[in-house]
Amino acid sequence: MSTLARAPVFKPFTLALVQLGQIGANKADNLKHAREMVLKATTQHSKKPDLVVLPECFNSPYGHVHFPVYAEKIGWTPGTKYEIEKSESESVKMLSQLAKETKTWLIGGSIPEADTESDKYYNTCTVYNPDGDLVALHRKIHLFDIDIPGKITFKESESLAPGKTPTYFDTEFARIGLGICYDIRFPELSMIAARKGAHVLIYPAAFNMTTGPLHWELLQRARGQVIAEAGEKEEIIYADIEPKVLEETRQGIPVTTQRRFDVYPDLRTLTNRKA
Ligand SMILES: O=C(O)CCC(=O)C(=O)O
Numbered sequence: 001m002s003t004l005a006r007a008p009v010f011k012p013f014t015l016a017l018v019q020l021g022q023i024g025a026n027k028a029d030n031l032k033h034a035r036e037m038v039l040k041a042t043t044q045h046s047k048k049p050d051l052v053v054l055p056e057c058f059n060s061p062y063g064h065v066h067f068p069v070y071a072e073k074i075g076w077t078p079g080t081k082y083e084i085e086k087s088e089s090e091s092v093k094m095l096s097q098l099a100k101e102t103k104t105w106l107i108g109g110s111i112p113e114a115d116t117e118s119d120k121y122y123n124t125c126t127v128y129n130p131d132g133d134l135v136a137l138h139r140k141i142h143l144f145d146i147d148i149p150g151k152i153t154f155k156e157s158e159s160l161a162p163g164k165t166p167t168y169f170d171t172e173f174a175r176i177g178l179g180i181c182y183d184i185r186f187p188e189l190s191m192i193a194a195r196k197g198a199h200v201l202i203y204p205a206a207f208n209m210t211t212g213p214l215h216w217e218l219l220q221r222a223r224g225q226v227i228a229e230a231g232e233k234e235e236i237i238y239a240d241i242e243p244k245v246l247e248e249t250r251q252g253i254p255v256t257t258q259r260r261f262d263v264y265p266d267l268r269t270l271t272n273r274k275a
Pocket of ligand 1: 144180181182183185206207208211212
């Protein structure tokens with residue numbers, strides 16, 4: 001069993017989710033607009049949010065032809081201090097500056113990342129503290145490979161490589177687990193985050209309109225109450241996150257401590273489908 005740093009005490013905080021309109025072809029314009037929306041999110045609400053979240057792929061149109069063109073080199077090494085000034089990524093620099101300027105935690109949606117070491121592209125989310133430090137980086141683990149005849153065929157893995165590491169990070173108000181869009185469909189990932197002490201799970205997303213609408217609310221909800229929801233257009237929504245609800249629910253329905261790992265087998269041994 002691995003040992004973990006103790007999670008921070010879960011405290012009330014205000015969350016702002018930024019939903020952007022259509023992403024255009026001009027990266028500079030996309031970055032400028034995302035910046036304006038984060039500035040708006042941190043100034044227009046009666047209570048300044050502690051954490052702002054941007055959506056998946058916010059600096060680039062979504063698609064195989066676009067990923068390599070819009071991809072940026074980030075060059076992050078986990079466990080080492082990232083030097084923003086030396087970063088080759090204009091998006092990382094913009095997000096870092098924005099977090100610092102607004103003195104807010106910022107989850108920078110995701111951007112196409114070009115990794116020079118592996119020579120691969122990833123769908124990558126970066127996270128900044130209110131000093132502008134890059135504190136976490138998540139590469140989408142479950143790539144959206146789908147083939148529903150006559151409806152949607154898309155293979156993210158044709159141009160992107162999958163991340164290999166579940167990600168969580170600590171703020172002064174919560175431990176937060178991260179995933180990107182399709183990652184939300186895999187409960188194993190959220191279970192790992194929860195067992196590592198995460199109080200909150202965040203999944204920046206850009207769902208397609210074929211497979212998304214049936215499940216996006218259900219997947220986000222899992223078993224709780226929806227307290228804020230955006231429409232289909234550009235919008236900023238806010239929510240006051242209240243630890244008491246989580247604590248009372250976990251105490252009242254203690255599934256966390258009642259799991260029967262002695263009974264559950266390695267699920268890989270049970271599969272009856274071709275991998
Ligand atoms: O899970 C879904 O329905 C859609 C996922 C998706 O669009 C994505 O991961 O980009």
